[in-house]
Amino acid sequence: MSSNLYDFSTLTSSIHEWLSGFMSAGWVVFTELVLIGLLFLLFFALLGLFLVYLERKVCAIMQNRVGPNRVGKWGLLQTIADLIKLLIKELIPIRKSDKFLFNLAPFIVIIASLMAMAALPFAKGLQAIDFNIGVFYIMAVSSLGVVGILLAGWASNSKYSIIGAMRSGAQIVSYELSVGLSLMAIVIFSGSMQLSTIIESQANGWWIFKGHIPAFIAFVVFLVASTAEINRGPFDLAEAESELTAGFHTEYSGIKFAFFFLAEYINMFIVAALAATIFLGGWMPFHIGSWEGFNHIMDFVPPIVWFFLKTFFIIYIIMWFKWTFPRLRIDQLLTLEWKYLLPISLVNIVFIAFLVLMGWHF
Numbered sequence: 104m105s106s107n108l109y110d111f112s113t114l115t116s117s118i119h120e121w122l123s124g125f126m127s128a129g130w131v132v133f134t135e136l137v138l139i140g141l142l143f144l145l146f147f148a149l150l151g152l153f154l155v156y157l158e159r160k161v162c163a164i165m166q167n168r169v170g171p172n173r174v175g176k177w178g179l180l181q182t183i184a185d186l187i188k189l190l191i192k193e194l195i196p197i198r199k200s201d202k203f204l205f206n207l208a209p210f211i212v213i214i215a216s217l218m219a220m221a222a223l224p225f226a227k228g229l230q231a232i233d234f235n236i237g238v239f240y241i242m243a244v245s246s247l248g249v250v251g252i253l254l255a256g257w258a259s260n261s262k263y264s265i266i267g268a269m270r271s272g273a274q275i276v277s278y279e280l281s282v283g284l285s286l287m288a289i290v291i292f293s294g295s296m297q298l299s300t301i302i303e304s305q306a307n308g309w310w311i312f313k314g315h316i317p318a319f320i321a322f323v324v325f326l327v328a329s330t331a332e333i334n335r336g337p338f339d340l341a342e343a344e345s346e347l348t349a350g351f352h353t354e355y356s357g358i359k360f361a362f363f364f365l366a367e368y369i370n371m372f373i374v375a376a377l378a379a380t381i382f383l384g385g386w387m388p389f390h391i392g393s394w395e396g397f398n399h400i401m402d403f404v405p406p407i408v409w410f411f412l413k414t415f416f417i418i419y420i421i422m423w424f425k426w427t428f429p430r431l432r433i434d435q436l437l438t439l440e441w442k443y444l445l446p447i448s449l450v451n452i453v454f455i456a457f458l459v460l461m462g463w464h465f
Contacts, residue, residue, distance in 0.1 A: 109226060109227065109405045109406050109407070110227050110228050111226055111227060111228035111229040112227065112228030113228070114228070115228055115229075118135075119131065119135070122134055122135065139231050143217060143220065143221070143231070144217075147216075147217065147220070147365070147369060150368070150369065150372060151365040151368050151369060152182045152183060152186065153182075154368040154369075154371065154372065154418070155182045155185070155364075155368060156171065156178070156179065156181065156182045157415075157418070157422075158368075158422055159171050159178075159181070159182075160178075161419065161422045161423075161426065162422070162425075162426050165423070165426040165427070166426070186361070189357055189358060189360065189361040190357070190358060190361070191357075192356055192357040192358075193356065193357060194356060194357045194358070194359065195354075195356050195357075197259060197260060197261075197354050198260075199260045200258055200259055200260045200354070201257070201258040201260075202258075204254045204257070204258035205254075205255070205258040205259060205354075206359070207251075207254065208251045208252070208254040208255035208258060209251065209255070209355070209359045209360075209362035209363055209366075210251070210362070211247065211248070211250055211251030211254065212248050212251035212252065212255075212362060212363060212366045213362045213365065213366050213369075214247075215244055215245060215246075215247040215248040215250075215251065215366075216245075216248065216366050216369040216370055216373065218244040218247075219241050219244050219245040219370075219373050220369070220372075220373055220376075222234060222237050222240055222241050222298065223241075223298070223373065223376050223377070223380065224298050224299055224302060224380060224385055224386065224410075225386070225407055225410055226386045226405070226406040226407040226410060227386060227406055229407065230298075230299065233297065233298065233299050234296075234297065234298075235295075235296065235297045236296045236297070237296055237297050237298035237299075237301075238286050238290055238296045238298065238301075238381070239296055241373070241377060242279070242282070242283055242286065245370070245373065246275070246279060248275075248366065248370065249271060249272055249275040249276070252268055252271045252272070252275075252351050253268045253269075253271070253272050253351075255268060255351045255352060255355070255363070256268020256269065256271075256350075256351040259351075259353065259354040259355075260354075261353055261354050263350065263353045264350070264351050264352075264353050264354055266350075267340075267350025267351040267352075267353070268350075268351040270340045270350070270433060271334060271340075271350070271351060273433075273437065274331060274332070274334070274338065274340060274436060274437075275332050277331075277437055277440040277441065278328040278329070278331040278332045278338075278440055278444075279332060280440070280445055280448070281324055281325075281327075281328035281440060281444040281445055281448050282325060282328045282329050282332055284321075284324075284445075284448035284449065284451075284452050285321040285322070285324045285325035285328065285448055285451075286321075286325065286377075286381060287452055288314070288317065288318065288321035288448075288451060288452055288455050289301065289310050289314070289318065289321065289381045289382065291452070291455050291456055291459055292304075292310055292313070292314050292318065292455065292459060293305075293310070298380055298381075298385070301380065301381060301385075302380060302384065302385040302386065302387055305384040305385070305387050306387060307390070308384075308390065309382065309383050309384040309387070309389075310381070310382055310384075311382045311383060314455070315458075317451050317454050317455045317458065318382065318455075320447065320451050321382075321448075321451060321452075321455075322378070322382045324444055324447060324448050324451070325378055325381075325382070326378065326417070326420065326421070327439075327444065328440070328444055329374040329377075329378070330374075330421050330424055331436065331439075331440070332374075333367065333370040333371055333374055334367065335367070335371060335421060335424065335425055336424065336425035336426070336428070336430060337424060337425065337428040337429060337430050337431055338430075338431060338436055339425075339430060340430070340431070340432075340433050340436055351363075352364075371418060371421055372414065372418065374417075374421070375414045375415070375417035375418045375421065376410070376414045378417050379410065379413035379414045379416075379417055380410075383413045383417075384409075384413075385409075385410060385413075386406030386407060386409050386410040387406070387409065388401040388402055388404055388406070388409055389401050389409075
């Protein structure tokens with residue numbers, strides 16, 4: 104009932120029909136692409152500002168302090184002040200750097216994040232593009248970000264940058280395996296890589312509950328591996344400030360540094376949104392068996408609210424990781440993946456395939 108009550112397909116169809124009334128088909132497509140692009144850029148900017156503020160407040164709570172509280176009400180304008188500072192800061196040219204690649208790297212990182220976000224279903228009918236290989240697409244384009252990181256490290260002509268970039272490359276290539284296998288676990292359960300189909304398959308229960316212990320194991324592995332993949336603490340070896348100054352973006356300043364900084368937070372949102380979509384039902388409401396009254400009340404909460412509640416719950420867990428655990432050494436980081444997470448993921452996916460084959464899940 105909830106999916107029909109708050110269906111954005113009606114709104115998007117009416118906009119399409121209105122544009123078609125006075126434009127040719129080609130111009131309609133072009134106008135829609137521009138509108139969607141502008142909406143995503145606006146969302147990108149606002150989300151980045153909010154997540155930086157949220158991280159500061161979460162960090163403050165965990166360290167028993169106040170956090171931003173001077174610039175604006177509750178410190179809400181602090182991140183905007185920081186943004187203005189970064190926008191007007193001088194872009195410092197680096198001697199003997201590869202200028203073209205040095206300038207290109209931040210754009211590759213930010214474009215990869217934008218491309219990945221395009222496939223996320225925010226609510227029923229509110230999705231830029233619904234691929235039949237949505238899970239594969241997000242994994243593929245989000246992996247492009249490491250190209251920007253490697254270029255940034257190499258083009259900077261700095262030992263700190265190149266060490267940070269090589270660490271990041273090793274980290275992302277390693278943990279990509281566990282992320283992919285944990286997502287494949289739910290693909291096997293649902294029988295589809297299309298994100299909208301995976302969400303629909305959770306109408307009678309989220310996969311983290313329906314899939315029993317194997318789905319929960321896949322969820323935990325995904326959280327740990329994806330946290331490592333986006334270079335978040337305690338896996339932030341690529342920008343370990345105590346030893347590498349700022350890692351791969353040591354030589355960047357102003358808006359170029361802001362791109363790297365923003366991409367980290369947007370990637371965290373994408374990872375959390377993907378986990379919410381695959382494991383926690385996406386925009387599907389929370390239902391309990393035959394509790395008709397309870398389920399009916401849950402249906403009145405808009406799907407987009409469900410989506411953001413679940414996503415920000417997972418973002419909080421990822422932030423909790425960072426401010427609770429000490430940073431790992433590079434050998435510990437790779438050992439965790441190759442000796443623990445990858446074998447667990449492989450055994451888990453074989454077990455899930457057996458469960459589905461025997462029809463022992465509900």
